[in-house]
Amino acid sequence: MPELPExxxxxxxxxxxxxxxxxxxxxxKREKTVQGVTAKQFSNRLRGARFLHLDRHGKFLLLDMxxxxxxIVDLRMTGQLVYEPVESPPPIxxxxxxxxxDGGRLRFTDSRTFxxxxxxxxxxxxxxxxxxxxxxxxxxxxxxxxxxxxxxxxTHRPMKLFLLDQQRIAxxxxxxxxxxxxxxxxxxELPSDSVAPDQVRKLxxxxxxxxxxxxxxxxxxxxxxxxxxxxxxxYQNEFRVYGREGKPCPRCQTSIVKTxxxxxxxYFCPRCQPQQP
Ligand SMILES: [Zn+2]
Numbered sequence: 511m512p513e514l515p516e517x518x519x520x521x522x523x524x525x526x527x528x529x530x531x532x533x534x535x536x537x538x539k540r541e542k543t544v545q546g547v548t549a550k551q552f553s554n555r556l557r558g559a560r561f562l563h564l565d566r567h568g569k570f571l572l573l574d575m576x577x578x579x580x581x582i583v584d585l586r587m588t589g590q591l592v593y594e595p596v597e598s599p600p601p602i603x604x605x606x607x608x609x610x611x612d613g614g615r616l617r618f619t620d621s622r623t624f625x626x627x628x629x630x631x632x633x634x635x636x637x638x639x640x641x642x643x644x645x646x647x648x649x650x651x652x653x654x655x656x657x658x659x660x661x662x663x664x665t666h667r668p669m670k671l672f673l674l675d676q677q678r679i680a681x682x683x684x685x686x687x688x689x690x691x692x693x694x695x696x697x698x699e700l701p702s703d704s705v706a707p708d709q710v711r712k713l714x715x716x717x718x719x720x721x722x723x724x725x726x727x728x729x730x731x732x733x734x735x736x737x738x739x740x741x742x743x744x745y746q747n748e749f750r751v752y753g754r755e756g757k758p759c760p761r762c763q764t765s766i767v768k769t770x771x772x773x774x775x776x777y778f779c780p781r782c783q784p785q786q787p
Contacts, residue, residue, distance in 0.1 A: 512585045513569060514648050514681030515724035516735050516743065520591055521566045522725075523738025524616075527593050528561040528573070532611035540605035543620065546628040555579055555629060556608070568644050568680025572635065580635040582628040583618070588734045589625030591618050621734070648681035648721050658710055662702040669705065670698035670771045681721070684774045685730055688752045690716045697783045698769070698776050723748070751777040 512520070536556050538549035547555070559577035566572065571583035571591065583591055595614045600607055606627055608616040618627060630638050645661075646652035661678050672678065673687040682690065691698050693716035696709055705713065729735060729743035736742065750760050755768035759779040769776050 511587050511683055512589070512729070512735055513683035513686050514566075514721055515686070515745065516729035517566055517569050517571055517585065517681075518649075518725050519729040519743065520585075520738040521564050521571055523741075524573075524591065524593055525564045527595075527614075527739070528610075528616070529563055530560060531614070532560045533557060533575075533608050534611055535609040537607040537609075538605070539607070540623070543605040543618065543623070543626055544629070545626045546630055552627070552629050556581075567641055567647050568676055569683070570641060570644075574632055578632055580630050580632040582630060582635065582638060582640060584626045584628070584640065586620075586622070586624035586626075588622040589618065589620040590734065590736050591616065591738060592736055592740050593738055594740070644676055644680040645678045646680065648679050648717055653679060653714065653717065655710060655714055658714055659707075662705050662710065664703075666701045666703050668699045668771060669696050669702055670774075670776055672702040674772065674774075679717070682717070684776075685749075685752050686720055686724065688777045689750060690720045692751045692778060692783060693720055695782055697785045698771055698778050699785065751779060753777065 533556050536553040538544050538553060541549040544552045555577065556575065559575040559579065562574040562576050564571065564573055573581040573583065593614060593616050597613065597615055600617055601619055603619045603621045604617050605620055606618040610616060665672065669691060670687050673682045673690060694709060694712040696705065696713060724730065724745040727744040728737055728741065730745040731743040732746060751766050754766045754777060756765050759766055759782060762779065762781045764779055764781040766777055767780050
């Protein structure tokens, strides 16, 4: 499931090839993938529009067009948005296909079909319910020590679930929540209002360090994730706890433990991440 580093990797890849290109034709093969307008309106409003620039908030990708519309891309579990410079047969599960002025194609594929493309006037885009409710992006300067402290003390939720809450900080999912808590030395079940001040500093640093490192490696490819140009991520080779149940902790050699929290597999080192702070 793409998280902030994967969506940022797609954004960077597409930002290097889409701006300035015009959409010549839009083919919507699965109407439910298009939201906010009908498939016909989606195609008509985008035909002839040029890509201006690409933005991201948390796990959402925003494609601003010169027609005054923005496409909000929600990849959810298996969505892929890939640019191909030459025409090739679209793979199975291609739900929306854009033919571009340079002869290339931009295709949205999604085998589980939870993802969507929404067409919203750019000036109202940030007020759309899917974005309005989000907390600051995980890499935003708004995630200050004071901000984190205030968010942490306002709830008693286990730390893992705190990090997954997109309304507090946007962009962190299951994989990076596990890796961030290991980096910060915080037990995933520790209530957020019990995090000590020096741990808050470590947490803030860990969020930036892990997310930036993952972006540098073009994200994580477990199964479906592809970069905006069809490549693979490399962060899965640097997991220190995620998916490593029973394997030695890279710091202390204690066996990594797997538990379930909020119905999600949660991995941690019981020695480096003690229950009691
Ligand atoms: Zn350890």
